[in-house]
Amino acid sequence: xxxxxxxxxxxxxxxxxxxxxxxxxxxxxxxxxxxxxxxxxxxxxxxxxxxxxxxxxxxxxxxxxxxxxxxxxxxxxxxxxxxxxxxxxxxxxxxxxxxxxxxxxxxxxxxxxxxxxxxxxxxxxxxxxxxxxxxxxxxxxxxxxxxxxxxxxxxxxxxxxxxxxxxxxxxxxxxxxxxxxxxxxxxxxxxxxxxxxxxxxxxxxxxxxxxxxxxxxxxxxxxxxxxxxxxxxxxxxxxxxxxxxxxxxxxxxxxxxxxxxxxxxxxxxxxxxxxxxxxxxxxxxxxxxxxxxxxxxxxxxxxxxxxxxxxxxxxxxxxxxxxxxxxxxxxxxxxxxxxxx
Amino acid sequence: xxxxxxxxxxxxxxxxxxxxxxxxxxxxxxxxxxxxxxxxxxxxxxxxxxxxxxxxxxxxxxxxxxxxxxxxxxxxxxxxxxxxxxxxxxxxxxxxxxxxxxxxxxxxxxxxxxxxxxxxxxxxxxxxxxxxxxxxxxxxxxxxxxxxxxxxxxxxxxxxxxxxxxxxxxxxxxxxxxxxxxxxxxxxxxxxxxxxxxxxxxxxxxxxxxxxxxxxxxxxxxxxxxxxxxxxxxxxxxxxxxxxxxxxxxxxxxxxxxxxxxxxxxxxxxxxxxxxxxxxxxxxxxxxx
Numbered sequence: 001x002x003x004x005x006x007x008x009x010x011x012x013x014x015x016x017x018x019x020x021x022x023x024x025x026x027x028x029x030x031x032x033x034x035x036x037x038x039x040x041x042x043x044x045x046x047x048x049x050x051x052x053x054x055x056x057x058x059x060x061x062x063x064x065x066x067x068x069x070x071x072x073x074x075x076x077x078x079x080x081x082x083x084x085x086x087x088x089x090x091x092x093x094x095x096x097x098x099x100x101x102x103x104x105x106x107x108x109x110x111x112x113x114x115x116x117x118x119x120x121x122x123x124x125x126x127x128x129x130x131x132x133x134x135x136x137x138x139x140x141x142x143x144x145x146x147x148x149x150x151x152x153x154x155x156x157x158x159x160x161x162x163x164x165x166x167x168x169x170x171x172x173x174x175x176x177x178x179x180x181x182x183x184x185x186x187x188x189x190x191x192x193x194x195x196x197x198x199x200x201x202x203x204x205x206x207x208x209x210x211x212x213x214x215x216x217x218x219x220x221x222x223x224x225x226x227x228x229x230x231x232x233x234x235x236x237x238x239x240x241x242x243x244x245x246x247x248x249x250x251x252x253x254x255x256x257x258x259x260x261x262x263x264x265x266x267x268x269x270x271x272x273x274x275x276x277x278x279x280x281x282x283x284x285x286x287x288x289x290x291x292x293x294x295x296x297x298x299x300x301x302x303x304x305x306x307x308x309x310x311x312x313x314x315x316x317x318x319x320x321x322x323x324x325x326x327x328x329x330x331x332x333x334x335x336x337x338x339x340x341x
Numbered sequence: 342x343x344x345x346x347x348x349x350x351x352x353x354x355x356x357x358x359x360x361x362x363x364x365x366x367x368x369x370x371x372x373x374x375x376x377x378x379x380x381x382x383x384x385x386x387x388x389x390x391x392x393x394x395x396x397x398x399x400x401x402x403x404x405x406x407x408x409x410x411x412x413x414x415x416x417x418x419x420x421x422x423x424x425x426x427x428x429x430x431x432x433x434x435x436x437x438x439x440x441x442x443x444x445x446x447x448x449x450x451x452x453x454x455x456x457x458x459x460x461x462x463x464x465x466x467x468x469x470x471x472x473x474x475x476x477x478x479x480x481x482x483x484x485x486x487x488x489x490x491x492x493x494x495x496x497x498x499x500x501x502x503x504x505x506x507x508x509x510x511x512x513x514x515x516x517x518x519x520x521x522x523x524x525x526x527x528x529x530x531x532x533x534x535x536x537x538x539x540x541x542x543x544x545x546x547x548x549x550x551x552x553x554x555x556x557x558x559x560x561x562x563x564x565x566x567x568x569x570x571x572x573x574x575x576x577x578x579x580x581x582x583x584x585x586x587x588x589x590x591x592x593x594x595x596x597x598x599x600x601x602x603x604x605x606x607x608x609x610x611x612x613x614x615x616x617x618x619x620x621x622x623x624x625x626x627x628x629x630x
Contacts, residue, residue, distance in 0.1 A: 003467045013467040095442075219463065226458060232438030235407055237511065238431025238459035284444040284451070 018281040018290055025280075025293035029077060029300055036304050037069045075197040075262055076303045076317070077296040078205035080269060082259040084295020085209075085217065085288060087270030088277070089252035092224050092286035093245060094156050097333075100271035101256040104160030107267075108167035109138025110260035111190055115174040118186040127189070128201070128261035135257030138163060143249065192266035192318025194303050201262040208258045209292075216251040217288050220244055225285040266299065266318050268325030273298055275332060298325075356419060357383050358547070359404060359434070359515055364413035366399050366571075372411070373399045374571030381515075381564075386541040387549045388558040388579075391568035392592050397551045398439070398519055400568070404549065405436045405517045417515075431459035435513035437504055439520055443492035449503050450488040453479055456510030478509035481544075482536060498529030505536060516540070518550040522557070530554070534561050555592070559583050559607045567591045583607040 004012040034053075038044040044052075044061055051057040052065045083101075090099050101107050113134020117127045146159040171190075175183055223244045226234040235241050256270065273295035277287045280294070302320040309315065359381040366374045374396040381387050381404070389397040402408040403415055406422045415422040422430060435456075443452055456478065457471045479485045482502045487495065492503055501521060508516055518537065522530040538561055541548050552558045558565060559579040566576045569591045575582045588596050588609055595612040 003472075005469075009468065010464045011467045012464070222458060222461070226455060228442070228444045229455070230438065230440045230442045232402075232405075232407055232436070233441045235427065236405060236431065236436030236438060236508075237455065238426075238428035240427045282446070284447040 015281065015283050018283050018287065021277065021280045021290045022293050025290065025297050029293065029297040032297065032300050032304070033073050033077065036073055036300065037065055039304070039308065040064075040069065071198040071202055072194050072196075072303070073300065074199075075202040075205070076194050076300045078202055078209060079194075079259045079263045079266065080273070080296040080299025081292040082205050082209055082255040082295075083266060083270040083299070084273035084277070085213065085292040086252040086255040086259070087272075087295070088274040088286045088288050088291035089217065089224070089248050090270070091274050092228060093248060093252075094154075095228060096154075096157050097275065098271070099157050099160075101252070102265070102267060102271060103164065104142060104156065105163035105167055106135050106138050106142070106253055106256045107260060107265040107270075108164050108171065109141075110135035110257055111171050111265050112167050112174070113137070114189055114260075114264075115171055115178070115186055118182045118189075119174055119178050125200075128204075131261040131264075132204075132257040135260055136253060138167070139249065139253030139257075143246070188316060189264045190318075191316040192264040192321065193316035194263050194306075195314060195316070197262065204258050205262050208255055212251040212255060213292070216247050220248055221286065221288055224248060224288075228285065264316075264318060267322040268329065269295055269299055269302075269321050272321075272325040272329055275329065279332075357381055358418050359549070360416045361400065361404055361410075362414050362416060364400070364403055364415070365411040366396065366403050366408060367411055368399075368408075372571075376413070377571065377573065378413075379404075379566060379573060379576070381547060381549055384541075384545060384547055385564040386538065386562055387547075387564040387566060388562035389549070389551045389566045389568060390553075390555055390558045390591070391574075395568045395591075396571040397566075397568050401517055401519050401549065401551050405434065405438075405519075406430055407436075407438075428459045431511065431513070433513055434515045434517065435508040435511040437508050437516070437518040437521055439523070441504055443500070445493060446491050447493075448489050448491055449484055449495070449506075450475070450479070452492050452503055453484070453506045453510050456507040459511060474512055475510050478506045481509060481540070482506040496529075497525050498532055501525065501529070501533050502536065505533070505540075509540070513546075515547045515549070518548065520551050520553065522552065522554070530557065537561065555583075555588070555609050556601070559609070560601060560604050579606060583609065 002014045002016055004014065034046050034049050037049045038046055042064055044064065048057055048061055049065060052061050057065070087100050090101055090104065091097055093099070110131040111134070113130035113132070114127050117130040122130070142156065142160055142163060145163070146156045175186060178186055223234070223239045226237055226239050227241065227244065231241050259266070274287060274291040276298070277290035277294040281287055281290050299317065299321070302324065303317045306315040306317040306320045357380045361377060361379040364374060364377045365372065366377065377396070377400065379400065389400060391397045399408065403410055406415070406427070409423055417425065417430060417433060454471065454475045457475065460471065479488060482505050484499065484503050484506055487499060487503065492500060495503065505521070521533050521537070525533065534557060537548055537550065540546050562579050564577065565579040565582060567574045567582070567587060574591050575587055583598065585596055585598055588594055588598070595614070597610045597612060598607050599610060601608040
C-alpha cells in the first residue's frame, strides 16, 4: 500500500499491484489493438497503423483503419470494459463469485428484447434499443422481486436464476415464432458477435462508460468494499446501504444492457474478467478498474481469435468467450477447491 | 486513544445521548416489541439480557440505526437517529454486528483501517490521523503482531478482537456489540469481555452489549437491562436488580443467587430439578444475599 500525501490535507491510498495490473493491462490492450488493426486480408504494419492514428498515413490505410477495422476494435474494447466492470459490481453486490449478469438474467432479458424485435420486425437500431430496454426491465424486475428485503446476496442470485429460467423459455418460444431467415439472424445475435460493428455501436457503450465509471462506480468503490463485509457492518461504518446498492446495481445493469445492445449477449466475459483481475491484483474488494481493463483486453483478444483462428472462416466472438471463459472458470474453481480443502 | 468527542457537553446534562423512546419494533408484519423505552446511561457498560427471541438483538439493531422502528424514535444526542446521515451517525456510534464477514485474504491491518471510513473522503483517503488511530486501536486490542495476517486464518477470539479494533478505529464515544461472545470458548469470552471492560473503564466509552450469559452480564455490566417478550422487566445496577424473582420472571428459571467470590457481583446458580422427585424446586433464597 502506497500513501500519497499532498499539501492541503489531501491523501490518496494506492495498491502498487493493482496499479501495475491496471497499467500493464491497458498497455497490453492498446498494443494488441495496434496489432489487430494491422491484421487481416490487407495487412498494415504497426508503424503505419500508428501513423494513421496520429492523423497521417496513406488514404487507403486511413480508410481501412478508421472506417473498417477501428470501429469494431473500439466496440470490442468498450463492450469488454463494460462487461468486466458490470461483472465486478454484480459479484461484489451478491457476495457471490457466480453472481454475474449472465446468471442473474440481465443478459437473457436483453436477448428477449432483441428477439421481440426480430419477431415483430425492425432494423438494427430498434434491435439495439430493445436489447437495452430488455436488460433494464429485467434489472427492475430483479429489484422488485429481491429488493424489498435489501437485495441480500443469496436472494438476488436465487431470484435471478429463476428469472433466467423464465426468460430462457420465453426466448425459445420467440425463436420458434420468428420466420426462418430472421431466426438464423437472431441465433447469430444470441451468440454474441462483433461482426460488422461500426461507430454507431461503439458510441453508446463509450458514453455509458464515460458517465457511469467515474460518477457511480469509482465514487462508490469504498462503500462497495465495505458492503462485502455484510450489510450490518457497512451500515455501522456509515454506508447508506440501500442507496449505494441501488446506484451500483442500476449502473451495472445499464452497462450490461448497452453492451448487449452493441454486441449481443457475449457469454462468460462478465464472469471471468473480475476473477482474472482479482487473481492478478490479489486485492480484496470489487477491483473495479482492473476488471474493466482485463475485460477490454480479453474481449479484444477473443475477437482476434474468432476472426483468425479458423482460416477463411469467422466465428462469432461469443463462441470464443464461451469456450475459453467457461473452460478457464471451470479450471480455476476446480483448482481452488482442491487447493483449499 | 482519543476519548469520546465533546458533543455530550452540549446536551442537557440529564438526557442520555442514546435513548429509545416508545419503540414498536418488528420485521414485516411480526411485531417483536411494543412501546419499549430504554435509556443508555452515558458512560455506562450497559448489557441487555433476556431469553431467546425476547427482542434484545432487535432492540440493539434499532439503537444502531439498522432497523427503523414502526413507531417511536431512537434519539441520538436528542435527534432522531433515522433522520441523520449514516456517515454522521457512524462518527458517534460504532457497531459490532453478529453477521460480520471478512472478505477472503483481507489482512488484519486492512480490516481495522476500514473503521476509518466515516472519517474519510474521496480525496482524503489516508491521513496521518487515520494511521495513528488505527495503530492505537490495534495496540489497545492486542492485535499488532497479527497486522499482516489474513483475518480468515485467525482463531475466533483473535478475530473478535480484530473486529473490535475496527470499531475502535471508528473513534466513537458509543459502541454497540451484538452478542460479541457467541461461538467463543470460555477463555476467549472472558478475554473479549475484559477488553470491553477496559474500553469502558480506561477510555470512558459508553458500551451497549447483548449477552447470553447472566453471570457474565452481572459481572461486567454497570447497567443491566433485563427483557422478556419485548418488554423491559427491570433496568439498573445488576447488584441491585438481579434477584431470584427477576431471574424467575425473565428466564422462568428457579435459582439461587450468591455473591461472586471474585467480584462481589450476583452469581446465579440454577436450582437442581431432578426428574423422579415430585417436581418441587430446590429451596430458593429470597432476594439477594
